[in-house]
Amino acid sequence: MVKPTLLALSIAAACPSIVYAATDAQQDLATQLQQLKLQVEALESRLAEQAKQQTAAENQQNAAPVAVEKNVDEKPADGIEVGGAVRTNFSHTSYDEGNKNRGGDFDFDLLRLDFRGTVGDVSLNAEIRFFDYMTAVKKAYVAYQLDELWQAQLGITQVPFGNWPYNSNNYFFSSNYYLGLEDDHDLGLLFKRLSSDQWQLDIGFFKNDELGGIDGYVGDKTDRYSYDIVGARGATEDIYGEPVQALAETNTFASRFGYHVAQGQLNTELGFSVLSGKLHHGARNAGDYQAFALHLNSRYQRWQLQLQHSQYHYDLDDIERVAVGAYGFYDSIAAEAKSATVNLAYDLPVQWGPITDLQFYNNYSLVYDKSDQSRSTLMNVTGFSIAAGSLFTYVDYAHARNQPFVGGSMAGNSSDEEQRFNINIGYYF
Template identity: 30%
Template structure:
């Protein structure tokens, strides 16, 4: 009995043991320009409807950053496995992949170029809101996406211009999925369990983003627009389809208050062997269908509490809503609402969130493979989620 319990909770024990060790570790400055660090994180999931109440190891990651007057670079590699929701593999590292890995050159203080696996400059940056769990923008392949290519950035006092060209995605690394062995959500080859799944290879992705910085009624603001276009090369039919995405966004900050808004139109015209109404995407060792055509709307409101409270500091309160309206009339729309807080507790950074979703592949047991396509349970599902991290 004791041995079985140890095996069941071994990843959690490993996390806390490693955390005790990490308390004496800090980011290591290898040189004046090079730093090596990382993070060790646990997660807590509570879903009474599915009888889930788990404290688990979440992630171990290694970060490398370089910064000089001219050369810059950044890389991050992540390790998962051995505990929920990756308890189908035996050990930490059985699911692993880079989040990004790029080098860059600074022409001057306002201009730079990055080459490698870098973040696609689309919409609100770096994230579509304040949440740790992220919204539906992430699972439709737009938020926090890092692909292999080259990106140019021009950032001055008034304007931010970014242009990226990505011949391919960030590759497939270690895991069990056919097309989801990656950090970023990209067009993918469907696993066998995905009904109406497709096998597309997204190539030659061109992304443009232009944003204007200004002050509106006391709000430090950014108003911008983004464009994405790419080729969807179907591996079954040998025919090329197209993906086109347009977005407008607003970012505002006034004292402790923050607002983020975005409206996005995604139009995919695949040449699948089966239905063209969905395209398969994948990430984090899984694949699922996404409606080919739809509108994504999101809104985020946040408030930074001033000062410290005993051992707690840096408290942020936030609410985030995202909705994916699908153009196909028979498909059920997807929604996700997150109400949460993030804060530091001594050396730990913690996010605690209430997740409320409808036809959401990651919430409440709605269909993982079809929720963003034709739809899932079509009812509101609830979960409590927390992430506890030590960053060094």
């Protein structure tokens, strides 16, 4: 901006006739100079006032968006949103002769309802799933933001353990899921440190599983989304039968630590997880259990690599096998075992009609050193997922041995390897 004094002098210089136009006979030079001085002073005053008003207007204009944005952040609109999904599933298997003869089966998978939102300072996150054969609550918790870093969650919430939030990319998860060590949800209190720097910490206390533990008033202990221990297995018991001695987890502490490292386009989380709890048979404690894991989740451009080593131990007198339940079925796992997972994935953004993203992956799981001396469990899933608007589809080819939902059991002792080709199509709303 040109200073007022310079502007005024420029105006005066541009109008020399103001000073020199009058003749010597008609005007006195001193009088003209005095008049010019008064005019310049008046012009300077007006220009200064205009500049002052313009600066004030600019300051007010710049400040207005900040104030509006702050008010929006401080007072979000209250309300609960309802969403969900409808999913169908096609499978062609090597282990079911009827399925092979029919050329596979196409079935209804589930109807899912999600509830999420905030009322006041408390938020809600819940999900219920409806199957043909059962209804199961996956999660249902309220959350409160304690400060900028810490959030508290109370209710049925995810147990912090392993690569987060999933240690897999495919529809079947990893074998850890069937051991209760991936995407497990129990009833308790969880404190989450929201990552604002390089490290993240989750600490939780879970009173019991999502169905109320050993004395939960439910009709069927297998009507649940997450795999949990439901009983002890005797040496002669059917691995798929209802256990003679009921058991349940109680008073479990769990903690997950993650440290983030960034080098250029390479972003990696290194972490470890531990959990420890008690086992109860209704009248008294029957034992305890522990698990730990070392995990890595690394991304480079469109690539993702996940590695995890896990160990667990259900410490029960003279018991080398325990019963678990989920999805309307009983199954069995060794009371102690180790597992290893290796996952590699590649994301490919595309513009093919409604298709906007493809993810290709290969997920490998191995469960070994089982205390019941049964053969190891392995599962390798090669496939891809398709994102197309509200549709999300998994296309998987699973090759497995002693793996639930691929022709086996975690407590199986088969040397045969089975295959399952699977397509799961979901519409999310």
